[in-house]
Amino acid sequence: MQRREKDAQRKRKSRRDFQSKLRSLCSQDPELAKRPKCRDGVSGRPTLETDQPGLLEAIKRIVAFGGGADARRRSELIRCCRTLDDVLEKLKDESFTISRSGLYLRFLPRRSCSTEGKRHVRTVPVKLVRAAADEHRSHPDTAFAVASIRHVKSLASLM
Numbered sequence: 001m002q003r004r005e006k007d008a009q010r011k012r013k014s015r016r017d018f019q020s021k022l023r024s025l026c027s028q029d030p031e032l033a034k035r036p037k038c039r040d041g042v043s044g045r046p047t048l049e050t051d052q053p054g055l056l057e058a059i060k061r062i063v064a065f066g067g068g069a070d071a072r073r074r075s076e077l078i079r080c081c082r083t084l085d086d087v088l089e090k091l092k093d094e095s096f097t098i099s100r101s102g103l104y105l106r107f108l109p110r111r112s113c114s115t116e117g118k119r120h121v122r123t124v125p126v127k128l129v130r131a132a133a134d135e136h137r138s139h140p141d142t143a144f145a146v147a148s149i150r151h152v153k154s155l156a157s158l159m
Contacts, residue, residue, distance in 0.1 A: 049122060052096055056124050059106055062090045063126045084128065 026033040049055055063082065088103050098106075108127045109117035 047122070048098060048102065052098075055091075055096055055098065056106065056122070058091060058094055058096060059087065059103075059124050059126065062087055063124075 084100060084104055088098070088100055091098060091103070105120050106123055107120070108123050108125065109120040110127075111117045112120070
């Protein structure tokens, strides 16, 4: 147990020393300060929203055209009638660079309490609609088509 605590203290001290050396180098050389590691306070890769500022607004604009309102109209939620690939293609046409999974994480999750749902951090009020086969059953010509097929089968059996 003591070994783990000492390792943790050693790593903390190492990170602190590294950050102080990095800050001193960045203060001495302004060209070096423009590098990603020298950003103030945050380390790592910047988010897509900082690199591509209009990304979330572009997603809203693309989805709003052809999208539907929330089922009970109690929120500002937009139900997206397009597929994820369609939205991705439109974003690429507008010269945004984003991966398919990165785009999916910008939409509202199906279940926000799940582990996967907690990954959706910066979202737009858009929810993807699941593919449903409900519309196939309620087509007005269904009965006519079934009757025609049965009639053709009965004629074929007579001959």
